[in-house]
Amino acid sequence: MIAAGLVVAWELAVRGGLINARLLPPPTAVIDALGNLLAEPKMARNISVTLAQALLAILIACPLGLLFGIALAENRRLAQVFDPFLYFAFSVPKSIFLPMFILAFGIGFGQKVMFGVFSAIFIAVLTTEAAVNGVPQHLVRAARAFGASRTQIYTRIYVPAMLPSLIEGLRLAMIFNITGVIFAEMYASREGLGHMIAFWGEYFMLPELLAGITIAAFLSIVVNEALRWMENRVGRWRE
Amino acid sequence: MNPSITDAELLVEAVSHEYEMRGNSVKALDEISLAVPPRRFVGIVGPSGCGKSSLLMMMAGLIRPSQGRIVLDGVPITDPVPTKIGVVFQDASLFPWKTAQENVEFPLELQGISREKRKATAEVMLELVGLLDFGGRYPHELSGGMKQRVAIARGLGQDPRILLMDEPFAALDEQTRMTMGHELLRIWDRTHKTVVFVTHSLTEAVYLCDEVLVMSPRPGRLLDRIEIDLPRPRTYEMMATEQFGRLRDRIWRLIRTEQTAP
Numbered sequence: 437m438i439a440a441g442l443v444v445a446w447e448l449a450v451r452g453g454l455i456n457a458r459l460l461p462p463p464t465a466v467i468d469a470l471g472n473l474l475a476e477p478k479m480a481r482n483i484s485v486t487l488a489q490a491l492l493a494i495l496i497a498c499p500l501g502l503l504f505g506i507a508l509a510e511n512r513r514l515a516q517v518f519d520p521f522l523y524f525a526f527s528v529p530k531s532i533f534l535p536m537f538i539l540a541f542g543i544g545f546g547q548k549v550m551f552g553v554f555s556a557i558f559i560a561v562l563t564t565e566a567a568v569n570g571v572p573q574h575l576v577r578a579a580r581a582f583g584a585s586r587t588q589i590y591t592r593i594y595v596p597a598m599l600p601s602l603i604e605g606l607r608l609a610m611i612f613n614i615t616g617v618i619f620a621e622m623y624a625s626r627e628g629l630g631h632m633i634a635f636w637g638e639y640f641m642l643p644e645l646l647a648g649i650t651i652a653a654f655l656s657i658v659v660n661e662a663l664r665w666m667e668n669r670v671g672r673w674r675e
Numbered sequence: 676m677n678p679s680i681t682d683a684e685l686l687v688e689a690v691s692h693e694y695e696m697r698g699n700s701v702k703a704l705d706e707i708s709l710a711v712p713p714r715r716f717v718g719i720v721g722p723s724g725c726g727k728s729s730l731l732m733m734m735a736g737l738i739r740p741s742q743g744r745i746v747l748d749g750v751p752i753t754d755p756v757p758t759k760i761g762v763v764f765q766d767a768s769l770f771p772w773k774t775a776q777e778n779v780e781f782p783l784e785l786q787g788i789s790r791e792k793r794k795a796t797a798e799v800m801l802e803l804v805g806l807l808d809f810g811g812r813y814p815h816e817l818s819g820g821m822k823q824r825v826a827i828a829r830g831l832g833q834d835p836r837i838l839l840m841d842e843p844f845a846a847l848d849e850q851t852r853m854t855m856g857h858e859l860l861r862i863w864d865r866t867h868k869t870v871v872f873v874t875h876s877l878t879e880a881v882y883l884c885d886e887v888l889v890m891s892p893r894p895g896r897l898l899d900r901i902e903i904d905l906p907r908p909r910t911y912e913m914m915a916t917e918q919f920g921r922l923r924d925r926i927w928r929l930i931r932t933e934q935t936a937p
Binding site for chain 1: 735736737755757758762764766768770771772773781782785786813814815829833
């Protein structure tokens with residue numbers, strides 16, 4: 437309701453001359469542009485390139501993050517060495533490393549995937565480590581008292597106890613990952629959604645730019661909400 | 676030291692325990708020996724930090740004593756023996772992602788018991804603790820008292836001979852605690868397990884137990900064994916009797932003398 441009201445107000449403001457249509461085109465113009473873009477096969481190609489890069493990046497980042505996170509949680513010495521480094525790395529904006537990625541990997545598909553992995557892996561490691569450390573030890577003790585073997589403790593206690601946090605970590609990693617991939621495309625690329633958005637901006641094609649933003653936002657929201665739905669589903673038992 | 680030592684169910688033989696804390700060795704238990712006779716309700720009381728819970732965890736096979744041993748059926752306990760010993764923990768320790776019914780089934784599942792048998796047993800146990808209609812609830816949907824009932828049902832599920840209870844009602848309010856004590860006696864009366872019950876409530880100890888073992892402050896030693904010769908079934912009215920007061924007072928004196936001694 438509120439969103440619809442805002443769109444109507446925006447349309448009226450532009451038509452009434454309150455806002456310069458060259459700086460902010462009215463929603464009807466954006467919708468027109470959106471329709472035209474979605475009908476173009478080139479656009480479908482750009483969207484699928486971005487999605488493929490993000491998907492591949494998350495498929496690499498998450499298993500790696502899981503592996504390192506578990507290793508750090510299970511090994512105190514390893515954690516003492518690497519935890520400070522991880523926290524620092526996490527706090528530094530990943531974008532400042534982008535020129536180095538271009539020097540090392542060029543500006544193609546692989547470089548976007550590498551940068552997506554780089555953007556997502558720190559949060560993946562940290563959330564996994566926190567998820568392992570967050571497994572209540574009194575539940576492990578109870579399972580042992582009932583005769584659970586080591587394997588059973590991992591599969592029957594650690595996995596279900598960690599699952600909601602891991603999916604939450606995946607969701608956060610996905611946000612960082614998409615941000616990284618699109619940013620890398622905007623900075624230097626020949627295709628992809630980010631590349632198109634940067635191009636429209638440069639050439640002052642505002643209806644297309646806003647339509648591109650809408651597509652990127654829509655895709656991000658869909659992914660995020662799907663993961664949040666999963667997180668709530670497997671975490672129903674949490675208060 | 677104990678006339679029933681020959682037919683004891685569980686024997687604690689000169690058990691000492693030390694643990695490391697910030698590089699220092701802390702002595703928690705000092706050469707404890709005791710015998711738990713079969714089908715008795717035995718209480719262990721003592722000031723906090725006296726190692727009574729550690730002793731119970733050793734009986735459960737969850738901690739290994741630094742010295743001495745704990746013997747069940749002539750075999751020293753080194754690991755949990757879930758088919759013979761059930762445990763009820765202070766914080767209930769229910770698995771929050773499992774319903775009440777699934778929690779009770781869990782130990783049976785670990786033993787590889789079939790689904791139908793598990794379900795049937797769990798229902799019998801939930802019925803025993805008065806929660807048959809709550810099997811589908813998750814722990815966070817249950818009150819503190821109900822959680823402990825589920826924990827008791829889970830502890831009894833494998834039909835162990837011994838039930839170890841580590842301050843199971845400590846987190847409950849006074850009224851719930853009284854009700855739960857009464858409930859536990861009703862359940863015990865129907866199952867007649869050997870119970871070892873750790874508590875810091877003297878009233879609870881006298882009300883529930885056949886005998887109470889009194890421990891000293893750390894390092895925990897056994898100060899005395901007090902026979903609770905109140906008739907059974909126990910009733911709330913007994914708490915007001917002179918005999919009840921005398922027994923509780925005796926335990927209190929033992930603990931207080933030890934604490935104020937230089």
